[in-house]
Amino acid sequence: MPRVKVSVIVPVYNTGKYVDECAPSLLGQSLPADEYEVVYVDDGSTDDTPARLEKIAAEHPNVRVLTQPNSGWPGAPRNLGMRHARGEYIQFVDHDDTLGPEALERLYEHAKRNDADVVLGKMSSTMVRPRRLFRHSVDACTIENDELMQSMSPHKMFRRAFVEEHGLRFPEGPWILEDLLFVSAAYLKAERISILADYPCYYWMKRDDGGNNTQHRFNPRHGFWANCRTIVRQIKDATDASDDLDALQNRLLHRLYHVEILSRTREPEILREDPAEQRQRFEAARELALAEFPAAVREGLPTVSRLRAELLERGDFDGASALAERVREVKARSEVGGPRWQDGRLVADVTLSLTRGDGEPLVVVERDGKRWLDPELLAGVPGTEDGWEIRDPFRLAYAELVVKDRDREDWWYPEGDLEVRLEPFGEGRSRLVASGRLLLDPERLAGGRPLERGVHDVWAYVQLLGVDRMVRVTGAGTPGAPATGPALTGGRLALPYWTGSGQLALDVDQRQRGLGPDTAQAAARNPGRGERSLPLPYLAATADAGPARLKVTVGARTVDAELIAGTDGTTGALRLPARLKLPSGRHPVTLPRTDTPVAYAVIRDGALLRLEGPAYVAGTGRRWADALADNGGVRKVRRRLGRG
Numbered sequence: 001m002p003r004v005k006v007s008v009i010v011p012v013y014n015t016g017k018y019v020d021e022c023a024p025s026l027l028g029q030s031l032p033a034d035e036y037e038v039v040y041v042d043d044g045s046t047d048d049t050p051a052r053l054e055k056i057a058a059e060h061p062n063v064r065v066l067t068q069p070n071s072g073w074p075g076a077p078r079n080l081g082m083r084h085a086r087g088e089y090i091q092f093v094d095h096d097d098t099l100g101p102e103a104l105e106r107l108y109e110h111a112k113r114n115d116a117d118v119v120l121g122k123m124s125s126t127m128v129r130p131r132r133l134f135r136h137s138v139d140a141c142t143i144e145n146d147e148l149m150q151s152m153s154p155h156k157m158f159r160r161a162f163v164e165e166h167g168l169r170f171p172e173g174p175w176i177l178e179d180l181l182f183v184s185a186a187y188l189k190a191e192r193i194s195i196l197a198d199y200p201c202y203y204w205m206k207r208d209d210g211g212n213n214t215q216h217r218f219n220p221r222h223g224f225w226a227n228c229r230t231i232v233r234q235i236k237d238a239t240d241a242s243d244d245l246d247a248l249q250n251r252l253l254h255r256l257y258h259v260e261i262l263s264r265t266r267e268p269e270i271l272r273e274d275p276a277e278q279r280q281r282f283e284a285a286r287e288l289a290l291a292e293f294p295a296a297v298r299e300g301l302p303t304v305s306r307l308r309a310e311l312l313e314r315g316d317f318d319g320a321s322a323l324a325e326r327v328r329e330v331k332a333r334s335e336v337g338g339p340r341w342q343d344g345r346l347v348a349d350v351t352l353s354l355t356r357g358d359g360e361p362l363v364v365v366e367r368d369g370k371r372w373l374d375p376e377l378l379a380g381v382p383g384t385e386d387g388w389e390i391r392d393p394f395r396l397a398y399a400e401l402v403v404k405d406r407d408r409e410d411w412w413y414p415e416g417d418l419e420v421r422l423e424p425f426g427e428g429r430s431r432l433v434a435s436g437r438l439l440l441d442p443e444r445l446a447g448g449r450p451l452e453r454g455v456h457d458v459w460a461y462v463q464l465l466g467v468d469r470m471v472r473v474t475g476a477g478t479p480g481a482p483a484t485g486p487a488l489t490g491g492r493l494a495l496p497y498w499t500g501s502g503q504l505a506l507d508v509d510q511r512q513r514g515l516g517p518d519t520a521q522a523a524a525r526n527p528g529r530g531e532r533s534l535p536l537p538y539l540a541a542t543a544d545a546g547p548a549r550l551k552v553t554v555g556a557r558t559v560d561a562e563l564i565a566g567t568d569g570t571t572g573a574l575r576l577p578a579r580l581k582l583p584s585g586r587h588p589v590t591l592p593r594t595d596t597p598v599a600y601a602v603i604r605d606g607a608l609l610r611l612e613g614p615a616y617v618a619g620t621g622r623r624w625a626d627a628l629a630d631n632g633g634v635r636k637v638r639r640r641l642g643r644g
Contacts, residue, residue: 002032002034002035003035003088004035004036004037004086004087004088005031005035005036005087005088005089005104005108006031006035006036006037006087006088006089006090006091006104006107006108006157007036007037007039007081007085007086007087007089007090007091007160008026008036008037008038008039008091008092008093008099008104009039009041009078009081009082009085009090009091009092009093010022010026010038010039010040010041010081010092010093010094010095011041011043011074011077011078011081011094011095012040012041012042012043012045012049012053012077012095013042013043013044013045013049013070013077014045014046014047014049015045015049015052015095015096016047016048016049016052018095018096019040019049019052019053019056019095020052021096021098022093022095022096022097022098023056025098025099025100025101025203026038026093026098026099027056027060027062027063028101029099029101029102029103029104029105030101030102030104030105031104031105031108033060033061033062034061034062036062036087036104037062037063037064037085037086037087038060038062038063038064039064039066039081039084039085040053040056040057040063040064040065040066041066041067041068041077041078041080041081042065042066042067042068042077043068043070043071043072043074043076043077044067044068044069044070044071050065050067053065064084066080066081066084068080071172071173072173072174073172073173073174073175073178074094074170074178075169075170075171075172075173075175075178076170076172076173078092078154078170079169079170079172082160082163082169085160087160088108088159088160088161089107089108089111089119089157089158089159089160090157090158090159090160090163091104091107091155091156091157091158092154092155092156092158093155093202094155094204096205097155097202097203097204097205098202098203098205099201099202099203100199100200100201100202100203102199103121103199103201103202106121106196106199106201107119107121107157107196107201108157110137110194110196111157111159111194113139114139114140114192114194115140115192116140116159116190116192116193116194117158117159117162117186117189117190117191117192117193118156118157118158118159118162118186118187118190118193118194119156119157119158119193119194119195119196120133120134120148120151120156120193120194120195120196121155121156121157121196121199121201121202122134122196122197122198122199122200122201122202122447123151123153123155123200123201123202123203123204124200124202124203124204124408124409124410124411125203125204125205125409126204126205126409128204129461129470130402130404130411130413130461131150131151132147132150132398132400132413132461133147133148133150133151133195133197134195134197134411134413135197135400135413136195136197136413137194137195137196137197137198138193138194138195138197139194140192140193140194141192141193141194141195142190142191142192142193143187143188143190143193143248143252144248145193146248146251146252146254146255148187148193149184149187149251149252149254149255150255151183152179152180152183152184152255153179153183153204154170154179154182154183155202155204156183158186162186162189162190163186166185166186166189168182168185168186168189169182170182171227174219174222174223175222175223175227176219176222176223176224176227177224177227177228177231177260178227180231180256181227181230181231181234184231184234184235184252185234188234188235188238188239197447198447198448198449199447200408200410203409205409218281225284225285225287225288228256228260228261228288229288229291229292231256232253232256232288232292232293233292235249235252235253235256236249236253236292239252241294242296243294243296244296245296245299245300246300247296249294250294250296250297250300251300253293253294253297254297254300254301257289257293257297257298257301257309258301258305260285261285261288261289261293261312262285262305262308262309262312264278264281264282264284264285264312265282265285265308265309265311265312265320265324266308266320266324266327267324267325267327267328268328270282270320270321270324271321271324271325271328278317279317282312282317282320283315285312286312286313286315289309289312289313290313298310298313300395301395301396301466302392302395302396302397302463302465302466303373303388303390303391303393303395303465303466304323304327304373304465304466304467305466306466307323307373307384307388307466308320308323308466311323311383314383316382316383318382319381319382319383319384322380322381322382323378323381325380326357326377326378326379326380326381327377327467329356329357330354330355330356330357330362330377330467330469331354331355331357331469331471332352332353332354332355332460332462332469332470332471333352333353333354333355333471334350334351334352334460334471334472334473334474335350335351335352335475336348336349336350336438336473336474336475336476336504337349337350337351337475339475339483339484339496339504340484341484341485341487341540344441344442344443344487344489344540344542345415345439345440345441346438346439346440346441346442346484346487346494346496346506347437347438347439347440348437348438348475348483348504349435349436349437349438350401350418350435350436350437350438350460350473351433351434351435352399352418352433352434352435352460352462352471353431353432353433353434353464354431354432354462354464354465354467354469356374356376356377358376360376361425361431362374362377362431362432362464362465362467363425363429363430363431364390364393364422364429364430364431364432364465365387365428365429366428366429366430367387367428370389370390371389371390371393372387372388372389372390373387373388373389373390373465375387390465393422393432393465394420395466396463396466397420397432397434397463397464397465398418398420398434398463399418399420399434399460399461399462399463399464400413400417400418400460400461401413401414401416401418401436401438401458401459401460401473402414402458402459402460402461403440403445403456403457403458403459403506404456404457404459405446405451405452405454405456406454406455406456406457407452407454407455407511408452408454410446412445412446412447412451412456414438414439414440414441414445415439415440415441416436416437416438416439417436418434418435418436418460419434419435419436420432420433420434420464421433421434421435432464432465434462434464438458438473440458440506442487442489442490442492442494442506442508443489443490443542450490450492450508451506451508452508453492453508453509453511454507454508454509454511455505455506455507455508455511455512456505456506456507456508457472457499457503457504457505458472458473458503458504458505458506459471459472459473459503460473472501472502472503473503473504474498474501474502474503474504475498475502475504477498477502478498479498479499479500479501479502480497480498480499480500481497481498481518482495482496482497482498482518482519483496483497483498483504484496485519485522485538485539485540486515486519486538486539486540487539487540487541487542487572488539488540488541488542488548488563488564488565488572489541489542490542490546491546491547491548492508492509492510492548493507493508493509493510493514493515493548493550493563494506494507494508494509495507495510495513495514495515497513509548510550514550514591514592515550515591515598516591516592516593516594517593517594517596519538519539519591519594519598520590520591520594520595520596520597520598521596522538523536523538523596523597523598523599523613523614524596524597524598524614524615525614525615526538526598526599526613526614526615526616527613527615527616527617528612528613528616529610529611529612529613529616530573530610530611531608531609531610531611532575532576532577532578532608532610532611533564533573533574533575533576533611534573534574534575534599534611534612534613535566535571535572535573536563536566536571536572536573536574536598537571539563539571539572539573540571540572541563541564541565541566541571541572542565547562547563547564547575548562548563549561549562549563550562550563550591551592552574552576552589552590552591552592552598553589553590553591553592554576554580554582554587554588554589554601555582555587555588555601557580557581557582559576559577559580560577561574561575561576561577561589562574562575563575574589574598574599574611576589576601576608576611577608578607578608579606579607579608580601580603580606580607580608581606582601582603582606583603584603584604584605584606585602585603586600586601586602586603586612587600587601587603588600588601589601589611596614597614598614599611599612599613599614600612600613600614600616
């Protein structure tokens with residue numbers, strides 16, 4: 001009997017229909033069924049969940065169901081699952097999430113190839129923004145790669161022997177942040193950590209009933225602040241203290257400070273929650289910040305975050321609220337120049353910047369040999385009347401482009417890096433901008449594979465001066481219009497266009513769009529002539545692109561046509577079938593929903609003689625030959641002679 005390579009552990013409680021929605025992704029894995037097991041651990045459900053689980057187990061030999069009295073939290077069922085797991089590796093999955101079809105096979109192979117203790121698989125989610133941690137696959141790293149702290153959910157693959165050797169367990173009962181405690185402990189102990197970024201392994205989606213959102217986060221019974229303190233001390237005990245802002249301990253604590261502490265001081269929370277309750281959270285966060293976080297963690301924050309920390313640690317709730325009001329109005333602005341096809345890639349120049357609530361750029365002011373934060377942003381913030389110094393405008397500043405598969409919620413990172421720089425803005429001012437070039441290759445973007453059929457939207461993430469935003473990459477084009485001409489790539493049409501909101505998007509394989517009036521108008525200027533195919537100069541194409549199929553109307557008939565790569569590898573061509581059931585003559589070739597011909601088909605006796613561009617002008621010799629060919633008597637003689 002083959003050994004069990006992976007044990008998938010799924011804690012469940014009153015899950016109902018979500019068990020059935022998750023199960024197909026677990027049971028339809030490419031890894032052979034006798035090489036992995038699915039261990040459901042029911043935490044005392046009171047609905048029909050146990051019956052659903054037993055039905056699944058009865059139909060699938062690699063499914064086991066364990067039960068226990070209700071503990072009220074996922075830690076205890078996960079621990080029970082680990083004790084009974086037989087796999088070489090353990091993969092945690094929540095009952096309302098799904099796995100990619102090849103997730104277990106790819107994760108296991110990546111783990112074995114790199115002898116990894118922990119493997120992070122690429123996550124797709126509707127609840128969190130994409131993480132740059134998954135921009136590239138990594139064979140082996142350690143906790144020194146502090147970007148690991150971007151991914152603290154337990155939905156990873158762990159070597160079971162490693163977990164047992166170090167006694168890694170989840171805290172049991174109502175213990176908020178239990179995933180952070182377990183995962184940070186694993187990161188600190190692991191000798192080799194791998195990242196698989198070229199395949200979407202885990203889909204973490206928002207439930208339609210909101211059931212997978214953490215409820216009552218600050219309920220005293222759950223011990224949020226005490227638990228956060230425990231995690232901080234776990235990190236401090238395993239690393240060396242240092243005044244160096246970039247020392248490992250300070251970099252690891254940065255995530256906890258920024259997410260769990262500063263969130264109590266910033267928008268939207270401080271502006272959304274009941275002020276009386278939020279003041280209590282603010283004071284609890286302040287107490288923990290002063291007691292447990294080294295000063296170097298605060299000093300290592302970018303400008304606006306450092307100001308938030310200053311207001312928090314001096315107990316200025318009103319000042320933090322006022323700053324949150326101002327920062328909430330800050331928006332990211334994108335500029336896109338000249339989308340075009342180049343060497344099979346969609347290329348565009350992109351610039352990103354931040355603007356204040358009044359629409360003016362967020363600026364850096366130079367005064368007295370120092371740089372200061374835009375005074376307009378600080379208007380009304382107590383304690384900042386003398387300004388707030390920008391010690392390092394590039395501290396933790398970065399920006400990146402991401403492409404979202406609209407149908408599947410997958411995020412991919414195109415080629416091309418964005419560079420952050422200070423750009424003069426006149427009168428002793430400058431602004432931080434991130435600029436670079438989008439290089440979107442439809443044939444390689446999805447982890448080295450072609451993009452799936454569908455619409456793919458271009459986004460950007462920008463973090464400047466401690467203000468972070470996800471922004472649609474928009475241009476000055478007309479909403480709904482093409483952003484540039486179509487391309488033939490990998491046997492499919494790729495159609496760049498501006499969405500209704502002005503965002504740059506790429507429709508691959510005619511998911512929502514097809515060749516239309518703009519294509520026809522461009523083709524109307526084509527003076528070319530060919531036999532069964534006609535070069536289309538407006539259609540970019542890679543040299544190795546296979547044919548793409550589309551419907552065209554020839555005369556009064558709709559026929560199947562093909563777009564093929566041109567002989568020079570930079571243009572495409574339209575090709576019609578060799579025979580068409582049409583009368584002899586010259587027939588316009590039009591695209592669906594258009595009247596302007598893209599070509600004319602010259603037909604003789606049902607056979608396609610040649611294709612001509614709309615702007616093609618035949619010489620007198622050609623017109624005489626056509627007339628002769630259309631003469632019925634001449635055709636009869638030619639057929640008798642065997643030349644018809």
